[in-house]
Amino acid sequence: MTAEWTPSSWRSKPIAQDVAYPNQEKLDKVLQKISSLPPMVTPSEIERLRYQLGLVQRNEAFLLHAGDCAESFDACTHENISSKIGLILSFSLILIWGARLPVVRVGRIAGQYAKPRSSSTEVINGKEVLSFRGDNVNGLDPNDRNPDPERMLSAYFHSTTTLNYVRGLLNSGFASLHHPRDWSLNHVRSPSLRTEFDKIVEGLSDALDFSRTIGMDASASYEQGGGRGTLGEVDFYTSHEGLMLPFEEALTREFSVPSSLTHRESNFLPSRAEGQTTAARPAPSKKQFYNTGAHFLWIGDRTRQLTHAHIEYFRGIRNPIGCKVGPSMENEELIRLLDIVNPDKEPGRVTLITRYGAKKIDSHLAQHIATVQKAGHPVVWVCDPMHGNTHTAPSGLKTRSFGSIIEELTSCLRIHAACNSRLGGVSLEFTGELNDEGFSVTECVGGSMELSEDELGLRYQSFCDPRLNFEQSLDVAFLLSNHFKQ
Ligand code: PEP
Ligand code: MN
Secondary structure (H helix, E strand, C coil): CCCCCCCCHHHHCCCCCCCCCCCHHHHHHHHHHHHHCCCCCCHHHHHHHHHHHHHHHCCCCEEEEEECCCCCCCCCCHHHHHHHHHHHHHHHHHHHHHHCCCEEEEEEECCCCCCCCCCCEEEECCEEEECCCCCCCCCCCHHHCCCCCHHHHHHHHHHHHHHHHHHHHHHCCCCCCCCHHHCCCCCCCCHHHHHHHHHHHHHHHHHHHHHHHCCCHHHHHHCCCCCCCCCCCCCCEEEEECCCHHHHHHCEEEEECCCCCCHHHHHCCCCCCCCCCCCCCCCCCCEEEEECCCCEEEECCCCCCCCCHHHHHHHHCCCCEEEEECCCCCHHHHHHHHHHHCCCCCCCCEEEEECCCCCCHHHCHHHHHHHHHHHCCCCEEEECCCCCCEEECCCCCEEEEHHHHHHHHHHHHHHHHHCCCCCCEEEEEECCCECCCCCECCCCEECCCCECHHHHHHHCCCCCCCCECHHHHHHHHHHHHHHHHC
Protein backbone atom coordinates (compact mmCIF):
# COMPACT_ATOMS: atom_id res chain seq x y z
CA MET A 1 0.00 0.00 0.00
CA THR A 2 1.49 3.33 -1.09
CA ALA A 3 1.76 6.02 1.58
CA GLU A 4 -0.30 9.15 1.13
CA TRP A 5 1.22 11.82 -1.08
CA THR A 6 1.29 15.52 -0.23
CA PRO A 7 3.30 18.33 -1.85
CA SER A 8 5.69 18.02 1.10
CA SER A 9 5.81 14.23 1.56
CA TRP A 10 9.21 14.23 -0.21
CA ARG A 11 10.63 15.87 2.93
CA SER A 12 10.68 12.55 4.82
CA LYS A 13 12.89 10.89 2.17
CA PRO A 14 16.62 11.02 1.54
CA ILE A 15 17.45 13.63 -1.07
CA ALA A 16 20.21 13.87 -3.67
CA GLN A 17 21.67 17.23 -4.74
CA ASP A 18 20.20 19.00 -1.71
CA VAL A 19 21.06 22.62 -0.99
CA ALA A 20 21.98 23.52 2.59
CA TYR A 21 20.71 26.98 3.47
CA PRO A 22 22.38 28.64 6.45
CA ASN A 23 19.32 30.63 7.51
CA GLN A 24 16.13 28.56 7.94
CA GLU A 25 13.98 31.54 8.88
CA LYS A 26 14.85 33.44 5.71
CA LEU A 27 14.26 30.30 3.65
CA ASP A 28 10.80 29.76 5.17
CA LYS A 29 9.85 33.38 4.56
CA VAL A 30 10.83 33.20 0.88
CA LEU A 31 8.97 29.92 0.36
CA GLN A 32 5.90 31.35 2.06
CA LYS A 33 6.01 34.31 -0.30
CA ILE A 34 6.41 32.12 -3.41
CA SER A 35 3.50 29.95 -2.36
CA SER A 36 1.28 33.04 -2.22
CA LEU A 37 2.25 34.31 -5.69
CA PRO A 38 0.03 33.48 -8.69
CA PRO A 39 0.56 30.38 -10.86
CA MET A 40 2.76 30.89 -13.92
CA VAL A 41 0.89 28.30 -15.97
CA THR A 42 -2.66 26.99 -15.72
CA PRO A 43 -4.17 23.51 -15.27
CA SER A 44 -5.85 23.67 -18.67
CA GLU A 45 -2.52 24.42 -20.39
CA ILE A 46 -0.95 21.53 -18.50
CA GLU A 47 -3.80 19.20 -19.48
CA ARG A 48 -3.44 20.28 -23.10
CA LEU A 49 0.22 19.32 -23.07
CA ARG A 50 -0.62 15.95 -21.49
CA TYR A 51 -3.10 15.36 -24.27
CA GLN A 52 -0.61 16.38 -26.96
CA LEU A 53 2.08 14.12 -25.50
CA GLY A 54 -0.45 11.31 -25.73
CA LEU A 55 -0.57 12.08 -29.47
CA VAL A 56 3.21 11.97 -29.63
CA GLN A 57 3.11 8.56 -28.02
CA ARG A 58 0.62 7.41 -30.67
CA ASN A 59 2.92 8.65 -33.47
CA GLU A 60 0.59 11.53 -34.31
CA ALA A 61 2.96 14.34 -33.35
CA PHE A 62 6.66 14.90 -32.66
CA LEU A 63 8.15 16.50 -29.56
CA LEU A 64 10.83 19.17 -29.66
CA HIS A 65 12.29 19.80 -26.22
CA ALA A 66 15.04 22.38 -26.40
CA GLY A 67 16.79 25.38 -24.96
CA ASP A 68 19.68 26.26 -22.70
CA CYS A 69 21.41 23.91 -20.31
CA ALA A 70 20.83 26.64 -17.75
CA GLU A 71 19.25 30.05 -18.10
CA SER A 72 20.75 32.97 -16.22
CA PHE A 73 19.16 36.10 -14.77
CA ASP A 74 21.56 38.29 -16.79
CA ALA A 75 20.59 36.61 -20.07
CA CYS A 76 16.90 37.43 -19.50
CA THR A 77 16.74 40.03 -22.30
CA HIS A 78 14.32 40.53 -25.14
CA GLU A 79 17.00 39.69 -27.75
CA ASN A 80 17.87 36.40 -26.10
CA ILE A 81 14.28 35.36 -25.58
CA SER A 82 13.20 36.17 -29.11
CA SER A 83 16.21 34.42 -30.65
CA LYS A 84 15.46 31.33 -28.56
CA ILE A 85 11.85 31.25 -29.64
CA GLY A 86 12.92 31.99 -33.23
CA LEU A 87 15.22 28.98 -33.27
CA ILE A 88 12.57 26.72 -31.78
CA LEU A 89 10.07 27.90 -34.42
CA SER A 90 12.55 27.46 -37.29
CA PHE A 91 13.52 23.99 -36.07
CA SER A 92 9.91 22.90 -35.69
CA LEU A 93 8.95 24.22 -39.10
CA ILE A 94 11.67 22.14 -40.76
CA LEU A 95 10.44 19.10 -38.85
CA ILE A 96 6.79 19.69 -39.70
CA TRP A 97 7.76 19.93 -43.34
CA GLY A 98 9.71 16.68 -43.38
CA ALA A 99 7.71 14.54 -40.97
CA ARG A 100 4.28 15.93 -41.98
CA LEU A 101 3.37 15.85 -38.32
CA PRO A 102 2.50 18.58 -35.84
CA VAL A 103 5.34 19.45 -33.50
CA VAL A 104 4.82 19.88 -29.77
CA ARG A 105 7.27 22.56 -28.62
CA VAL A 106 8.55 22.48 -25.06
CA GLY A 107 11.27 25.02 -24.24
CA ARG A 108 13.91 24.62 -21.54
CA ILE A 109 12.91 28.15 -20.66
CA ALA A 110 11.23 30.37 -18.05
CA GLY A 111 12.60 28.51 -15.03
CA GLN A 112 15.67 26.44 -15.99
CA TYR A 113 17.74 28.04 -13.25
CA ALA A 114 18.99 25.13 -11.09
CA LYS A 115 21.72 22.62 -11.92
CA PRO A 116 22.83 19.30 -10.44
CA ARG A 117 26.59 18.94 -10.00
CA SER A 118 28.86 15.92 -9.87
CA SER A 119 30.87 17.50 -7.05
CA SER A 120 29.65 19.89 -4.34
CA THR A 121 32.87 21.91 -4.45
CA GLU A 122 35.40 22.96 -7.08
CA VAL A 123 38.82 24.57 -7.05
CA ILE A 124 39.09 28.02 -8.65
CA ASN A 125 42.46 29.78 -8.72
CA GLY A 126 43.78 27.40 -6.10
CA LYS A 127 40.86 27.98 -3.74
CA GLU A 128 38.16 25.43 -2.93
CA VAL A 129 34.67 26.95 -3.26
CA LEU A 130 31.13 25.58 -3.41
CA SER A 131 30.14 24.58 -6.94
CA PHE A 132 27.86 26.89 -8.91
CA ARG A 133 24.35 25.40 -8.71
CA GLY A 134 22.52 27.78 -11.04
CA ASP A 135 21.12 31.28 -10.50
CA ASN A 136 18.28 29.83 -8.44
CA VAL A 137 20.82 28.87 -5.76
CA ASN A 138 24.09 30.83 -5.84
CA GLY A 139 26.22 33.03 -8.12
CA LEU A 140 28.68 32.13 -10.87
CA ASP A 141 31.17 34.52 -9.28
CA PRO A 142 33.39 32.39 -6.98
CA ASN A 143 32.88 35.01 -4.24
CA ASP A 144 29.11 34.55 -4.38
CA ARG A 145 28.74 30.82 -3.83
CA ASN A 146 26.74 30.76 -0.59
CA PRO A 147 23.18 29.60 -1.29
CA ASP A 148 20.76 32.51 -0.88
CA PRO A 149 17.00 31.80 -0.63
CA GLU A 150 16.19 35.24 -2.12
CA ARG A 151 17.45 33.83 -5.42
CA MET A 152 14.36 31.61 -5.60
CA LEU A 153 12.17 34.67 -5.50
CA SER A 154 14.28 36.21 -8.21
CA ALA A 155 13.95 32.98 -10.23
CA TYR A 156 10.17 33.22 -9.89
CA PHE A 157 10.15 36.79 -11.22
CA HIS A 158 12.65 36.14 -14.02
CA SER A 159 10.56 33.14 -15.07
CA THR A 160 7.33 35.14 -15.12
CA THR A 161 9.02 37.96 -17.05
CA THR A 162 10.32 35.49 -19.61
CA LEU A 163 6.98 33.78 -19.92
CA ASN A 164 5.16 37.08 -20.23
CA TYR A 165 7.37 38.08 -23.14
CA VAL A 166 7.02 34.67 -24.81
CA ARG A 167 3.24 34.85 -24.54
CA GLY A 168 3.32 38.40 -25.90
CA LEU A 169 5.51 37.46 -28.86
CA LEU A 170 3.41 34.48 -29.83
CA ASN A 171 0.13 36.33 -29.45
CA SER A 172 1.23 39.17 -31.66
CA GLY A 173 2.08 37.25 -34.79
CA PHE A 174 5.80 36.65 -34.19
CA ALA A 175 5.44 33.09 -35.44
CA SER A 176 3.56 34.05 -38.57
CA LEU A 177 4.86 32.55 -41.78
CA HIS A 178 4.26 35.93 -43.39
CA HIS A 179 7.25 37.33 -41.53
CA PRO A 180 9.74 34.51 -41.07
CA ARG A 181 12.60 37.00 -41.20
CA ASP A 182 11.42 38.32 -37.82
CA TRP A 183 12.47 35.13 -36.18
CA SER A 184 14.72 33.23 -38.46
CA LEU A 185 17.89 33.10 -40.49
CA ASN A 186 18.48 36.82 -40.93
CA HIS A 187 22.06 36.31 -39.81
CA VAL A 188 22.72 32.88 -41.32
CA ARG A 189 25.47 33.16 -43.88
CA SER A 190 25.22 29.71 -45.45
CA PRO A 191 23.38 30.20 -48.80
CA SER A 192 22.35 26.54 -48.96
CA LEU A 193 20.74 26.62 -45.50
CA ARG A 194 18.89 29.79 -46.42
CA THR A 195 17.68 28.45 -49.77
CA GLU A 196 16.46 25.21 -48.26
CA PHE A 197 14.65 27.02 -45.45
CA ASP A 198 13.03 29.53 -47.85
CA LYS A 199 11.70 26.63 -49.92
CA ILE A 200 9.99 25.19 -46.84
CA VAL A 201 8.43 28.50 -45.80
CA GLU A 202 7.17 29.04 -49.33
CA GLY A 203 5.75 25.53 -49.54
CA LEU A 204 3.96 25.83 -46.22
CA SER A 205 2.59 29.29 -47.05
CA ASP A 206 1.21 27.96 -50.34
CA ALA A 207 -0.38 25.01 -48.58
CA LEU A 208 -2.02 27.37 -46.11
CA ASP A 209 -3.25 29.77 -48.75
CA PHE A 210 -4.75 26.83 -50.59
CA SER A 211 -6.59 25.51 -47.55
CA ARG A 212 -7.88 28.99 -46.79
CA THR A 213 -9.10 29.32 -50.36
CA ILE A 214 -11.08 26.09 -50.15
CA GLY A 215 -12.42 27.06 -46.74
CA MET A 216 -10.47 24.62 -44.59
CA ASP A 217 -9.35 27.20 -42.13
CA ALA A 218 -8.87 24.74 -39.30
CA SER A 219 -5.89 23.34 -41.11
CA ALA A 220 -4.16 26.65 -40.44
CA SER A 221 -3.29 25.01 -37.16
CA TYR A 222 -1.06 22.71 -39.19
CA GLU A 223 1.06 25.70 -40.01
CA GLN A 224 2.91 25.55 -36.75
CA GLY A 225 1.75 22.16 -35.62
CA GLY A 226 -1.30 23.12 -33.72
CA GLY A 227 -2.19 26.66 -32.96
CA ARG A 228 -5.55 28.14 -32.32
CA GLY A 229 -6.29 27.83 -35.98
CA THR A 230 -5.36 31.49 -36.23
CA LEU A 231 -2.33 32.29 -38.26
CA GLY A 232 0.63 33.18 -36.15
CA GLU A 233 -0.59 31.74 -32.88
CA VAL A 234 1.18 28.65 -31.72
CA ASP A 235 1.24 26.31 -28.80
CA PHE A 236 4.39 26.58 -26.77
CA TYR A 237 5.18 25.07 -23.38
CA THR A 238 7.77 25.67 -20.68
CA SER A 239 9.89 23.16 -18.77
CA HIS A 240 12.75 22.84 -16.34
CA GLU A 241 14.49 20.17 -14.31
CA GLY A 242 12.48 19.76 -11.09
CA LEU A 243 15.56 19.83 -8.92
CA MET A 244 14.88 22.36 -6.14
CA LEU A 245 12.06 20.64 -4.32
CA PRO A 246 11.35 23.40 -1.76
CA PHE A 247 10.79 25.75 -4.72
CA GLU A 248 8.68 23.20 -6.63
CA GLU A 249 6.60 22.49 -3.54
CA ALA A 250 5.85 26.20 -3.11
CA LEU A 251 4.54 26.28 -6.69
CA THR A 252 2.35 23.20 -6.28
CA ARG A 253 -1.34 24.03 -6.03
CA GLU A 254 -4.55 22.05 -5.85
CA PHE A 255 -7.13 22.59 -8.58
CA SER A 256 -10.12 20.81 -10.04
CA VAL A 257 -9.25 19.18 -13.31
CA PRO A 258 -10.58 21.41 -16.13
CA SER A 259 -13.82 19.85 -17.28
CA SER A 260 -13.90 20.26 -21.03
CA LEU A 261 -11.60 20.50 -23.97
CA THR A 262 -10.45 23.99 -24.61
CA HIS A 263 -10.83 25.38 -28.09
CA ARG A 264 -7.10 25.18 -28.68
CA GLU A 265 -6.81 21.62 -27.47
CA SER A 266 -9.58 20.41 -29.71
CA ASN A 267 -7.95 22.18 -32.61
CA PHE A 268 -4.63 20.47 -32.30
CA LEU A 269 -5.52 17.70 -34.69
CA PRO A 270 -9.00 18.54 -35.87
CA SER A 271 -9.71 15.25 -37.59
CA ARG A 272 -8.76 12.94 -34.74
CA ALA A 273 -9.15 14.80 -31.50
CA GLU A 274 -12.86 14.37 -30.98
CA GLY A 275 -13.90 11.83 -28.43
CA GLN A 276 -10.37 10.69 -27.65
CA THR A 277 -9.30 13.22 -25.14
CA THR A 278 -11.18 12.69 -21.96
CA ALA A 279 -10.22 9.06 -21.36
CA ALA A 280 -7.01 9.78 -19.49
CA ARG A 281 -8.56 12.60 -17.54
CA PRO A 282 -10.01 12.18 -14.05
CA ALA A 283 -13.56 13.32 -13.38
CA PRO A 284 -13.74 17.14 -13.38
CA SER A 285 -14.86 17.22 -9.77
CA LYS A 286 -11.67 15.51 -8.65
CA LYS A 287 -8.98 17.80 -7.34
CA GLN A 288 -5.38 17.31 -8.41
CA PHE A 289 -2.07 18.89 -7.55
CA TYR A 290 -0.44 20.81 -10.37
CA ASN A 291 3.06 22.23 -10.41
CA THR A 292 2.21 25.71 -11.65
CA GLY A 293 5.83 26.78 -12.31
CA ALA A 294 6.11 24.96 -15.66
CA HIS A 295 3.99 22.83 -17.95
CA PHE A 296 6.53 19.99 -18.02
CA LEU A 297 9.17 19.02 -15.44
CA TRP A 298 11.81 16.38 -15.66
CA ILE A 299 13.81 14.29 -13.22
CA GLY A 300 17.54 14.46 -13.87
CA ASP A 301 19.83 11.46 -14.22
CA ARG A 302 21.37 12.22 -10.80
CA THR A 303 18.13 12.48 -8.82
CA ARG A 304 16.07 9.51 -9.98
CA GLN A 305 16.73 7.15 -7.01
CA LEU A 306 13.52 5.14 -6.52
CA THR A 307 13.15 5.63 -2.77
CA HIS A 308 14.35 9.22 -2.67
CA ALA A 309 12.71 12.62 -2.49
CA HIS A 310 12.53 13.55 -6.18
CA ILE A 311 10.60 10.46 -7.26
CA GLU A 312 8.30 10.97 -4.28
CA TYR A 313 7.54 14.55 -5.31
CA PHE A 314 7.07 13.72 -8.98
CA ARG A 315 4.68 10.82 -8.42
CA GLY A 316 2.02 13.14 -7.05
CA ILE A 317 1.88 16.00 -9.51
CA ARG A 318 -0.55 15.93 -12.40
CA ASN A 319 1.85 17.55 -14.93
CA PRO A 320 3.33 15.44 -17.68
CA ILE A 321 6.84 14.54 -16.53
CA GLY A 322 10.12 13.49 -18.07
CA CYS A 323 12.83 11.25 -16.69
CA LYS A 324 16.40 11.11 -17.93
CA VAL A 325 17.60 7.59 -18.67
CA GLY A 326 21.35 7.05 -18.80
CA PRO A 327 23.62 4.01 -19.04
CA SER A 328 23.37 3.30 -15.30
CA MET A 329 19.61 2.64 -15.45
CA GLU A 330 18.83 -1.05 -14.84
CA ASN A 331 15.91 -2.65 -16.70
CA GLU A 332 14.05 -3.58 -13.56
CA GLU A 333 14.67 -0.17 -12.02
CA LEU A 334 13.12 1.48 -15.05
CA ILE A 335 9.91 -0.50 -14.69
CA ARG A 336 9.70 0.14 -10.95
CA LEU A 337 10.15 3.82 -11.67
CA LEU A 338 7.33 3.80 -14.23
CA ASP A 339 5.08 1.84 -11.85
CA ILE A 340 5.64 4.52 -9.19
CA VAL A 341 5.13 7.62 -11.32
CA ASN A 342 2.48 6.22 -13.65
CA PRO A 343 0.66 3.37 -11.85
CA ASP A 344 -2.44 3.71 -14.04
CA LYS A 345 -0.39 3.65 -17.23
CA GLU A 346 -1.85 6.89 -18.53
CA PRO A 347 -0.74 7.99 -22.01
CA GLY A 348 1.07 11.34 -22.14
CA ARG A 349 2.11 11.21 -18.50
CA VAL A 350 5.74 10.01 -18.87
CA THR A 351 8.43 10.92 -21.36
CA LEU A 352 11.68 8.96 -21.18
CA ILE A 353 14.62 11.08 -22.29
CA THR A 354 17.48 8.74 -23.17
CA ARG A 355 21.08 10.03 -22.97
CA TYR A 356 23.57 7.21 -23.20
CA GLY A 357 26.29 8.67 -25.43
CA ALA A 358 27.08 7.64 -29.01
CA LYS A 359 29.36 4.83 -27.90
CA LYS A 360 26.99 3.34 -25.33
CA ILE A 361 23.54 3.60 -26.88
CA ASP A 362 23.89 0.23 -28.67
CA SER A 363 24.34 -1.65 -25.43
CA HIS A 364 21.40 -0.07 -23.56
CA LEU A 365 18.53 1.32 -25.61
CA ALA A 366 17.20 -1.91 -27.16
CA GLN A 367 16.94 -3.58 -23.73
CA HIS A 368 15.20 -0.59 -22.24
CA ILE A 369 12.68 -0.49 -25.08
CA ALA A 370 11.98 -4.23 -24.82
CA THR A 371 11.52 -4.03 -21.05
CA VAL A 372 9.08 -1.13 -21.26
CA GLN A 373 7.15 -2.82 -24.09
CA LYS A 374 6.85 -6.01 -22.05
CA ALA A 375 5.55 -4.12 -19.02
CA GLY A 376 2.94 -2.40 -21.21
CA HIS A 377 3.86 1.10 -20.05
CA PRO A 378 2.88 3.85 -22.48
CA VAL A 379 5.82 6.25 -22.79
CA VAL A 380 7.10 8.88 -25.16
CA TRP A 381 10.69 8.08 -26.16
CA VAL A 382 12.91 11.09 -26.65
CA CYS A 383 16.57 11.18 -27.63
CA ASP A 384 18.89 13.55 -25.79
CA PRO A 385 22.08 13.21 -27.84
CA MET A 386 23.84 15.92 -25.81
CA HIS A 387 24.50 14.73 -22.26
CA GLY A 388 26.34 11.50 -23.00
CA ASN A 389 28.62 13.20 -25.52
CA THR A 390 30.48 15.89 -23.60
CA HIS A 391 34.28 16.08 -23.59
CA THR A 392 36.96 18.60 -22.70
CA ALA A 393 38.94 20.20 -25.54
CA PRO A 394 42.72 20.73 -25.14
CA SER A 395 41.95 24.39 -24.29
CA GLY A 396 40.06 23.18 -21.21
CA LEU A 397 36.65 24.17 -22.63
CA LYS A 398 33.81 21.69 -22.26
CA THR A 399 32.49 20.80 -25.71
CA ARG A 400 30.48 18.31 -27.75
CA SER A 401 31.16 17.15 -31.25
CA PHE A 402 28.42 17.49 -33.81
CA GLY A 403 29.48 14.11 -35.21
CA SER A 404 28.83 12.30 -31.91
CA ILE A 405 25.50 14.06 -31.48
CA ILE A 406 24.38 12.91 -34.94
CA GLU A 407 25.78 9.43 -34.30
CA GLU A 408 23.68 8.99 -31.15
CA LEU A 409 20.61 10.41 -32.88
CA THR A 410 20.89 8.16 -35.94
CA SER A 411 21.60 5.10 -33.77
CA CYS A 412 18.53 5.98 -31.73
CA LEU A 413 16.32 6.17 -34.84
CA ARG A 414 17.73 2.88 -36.12
CA ILE A 415 17.32 1.03 -32.81
CA HIS A 416 13.73 2.21 -32.31
CA ALA A 417 12.85 1.05 -35.82
CA ALA A 418 14.50 -2.34 -35.23
CA CYS A 419 12.57 -2.75 -31.95
CA ASN A 420 9.22 -1.93 -33.48
CA SER A 421 9.17 1.28 -31.49
CA ARG A 422 9.36 4.90 -32.54
CA LEU A 423 11.39 7.90 -31.54
CA GLY A 424 8.82 10.50 -30.45
CA GLY A 425 11.09 13.49 -30.07
CA VAL A 426 14.43 15.08 -29.39
CA SER A 427 15.81 16.96 -26.40
CA LEU A 428 18.53 19.42 -27.33
CA GLU A 429 20.65 22.11 -25.76
CA PHE A 430 20.77 24.85 -28.33
CA THR A 431 20.73 28.61 -28.57
CA GLY A 432 19.93 31.19 -31.21
CA GLU A 433 21.90 33.75 -29.19
CA LEU A 434 24.14 36.10 -31.15
CA ASN A 435 26.95 38.35 -30.01
CA ASP A 436 26.93 42.12 -30.65
CA GLU A 437 28.31 41.65 -34.18
CA GLY A 438 25.60 39.13 -35.01
CA PHE A 439 27.74 35.98 -34.78
CA SER A 440 26.55 32.66 -33.32
CA VAL A 441 28.15 31.07 -30.26
CA THR A 442 31.05 28.61 -30.68
CA GLU A 443 30.53 25.89 -28.09
CA CYS A 444 30.12 22.61 -30.04
CA VAL A 445 32.56 21.53 -32.75
CA GLY A 446 31.65 20.45 -36.31
CA GLY A 447 28.41 20.86 -38.24
CA SER A 448 28.08 22.41 -41.69
CA MET A 449 30.11 25.40 -40.46
CA GLU A 450 32.94 22.96 -39.56
CA LEU A 451 33.82 24.63 -36.29
CA SER A 452 37.16 23.37 -35.00
CA GLU A 453 38.38 22.93 -31.42
CA ASP A 454 40.75 25.90 -31.93
CA GLU A 455 37.75 28.14 -32.66
CA LEU A 456 35.79 27.31 -29.49
CA GLY A 457 37.24 30.28 -27.60
CA LEU A 458 35.95 32.79 -30.17
CA ARG A 459 32.43 33.13 -28.79
CA TYR A 460 32.03 30.59 -26.00
CA GLN A 461 29.20 31.99 -23.88
CA SER A 462 27.74 29.07 -21.96
CA PHE A 463 28.49 28.94 -18.26
CA CYS A 464 27.09 25.44 -18.15
CA ASP A 465 26.98 22.78 -20.91
CA PRO A 466 27.98 23.60 -24.51
CA ARG A 467 25.04 24.31 -26.83
CA LEU A 468 24.51 23.86 -30.55
CA ASN A 469 24.38 27.26 -32.25
CA PHE A 470 21.75 28.37 -34.76
CA GLU A 471 23.39 26.84 -37.84
CA GLN A 472 24.31 23.58 -36.11
CA SER A 473 20.77 23.26 -34.78
CA LEU A 474 19.29 23.68 -38.25
CA ASP A 475 21.70 21.02 -39.49
CA VAL A 476 20.12 18.64 -36.95
CA ALA A 477 16.62 19.75 -37.96
CA PHE A 478 17.30 19.02 -41.66
CA LEU A 479 18.79 15.66 -40.83
CA LEU A 480 15.69 14.64 -38.88
CA SER A 481 13.36 16.16 -41.43
CA ASN A 482 15.05 14.26 -44.26
CA HIS A 483 14.95 11.05 -42.25
CA PHE A 484 11.18 11.30 -41.76
CA LYS A 485 10.58 12.31 -45.38
CA GLN A 486 11.87 8.97 -46.65
C1 PEP B 1 20.56 18.55 -18.29
O1 PEP B 1 19.58 18.20 -18.96
O2 PEP B 1 21.04 19.70 -18.35
C2 PEP B 1 21.20 17.54 -17.40
C3 PEP B 1 21.93 17.90 -16.36
O3 PEP B 1 20.97 16.30 -17.83
P1 PEP B 1 21.23 14.87 -17.13
O4 PEP B 1 20.38 14.86 -15.87
O5 PEP B 1 20.74 13.92 -18.18
O6 PEP B 1 22.69 14.77 -16.87
MN1 MN C 1 22.96 20.26 -19.61
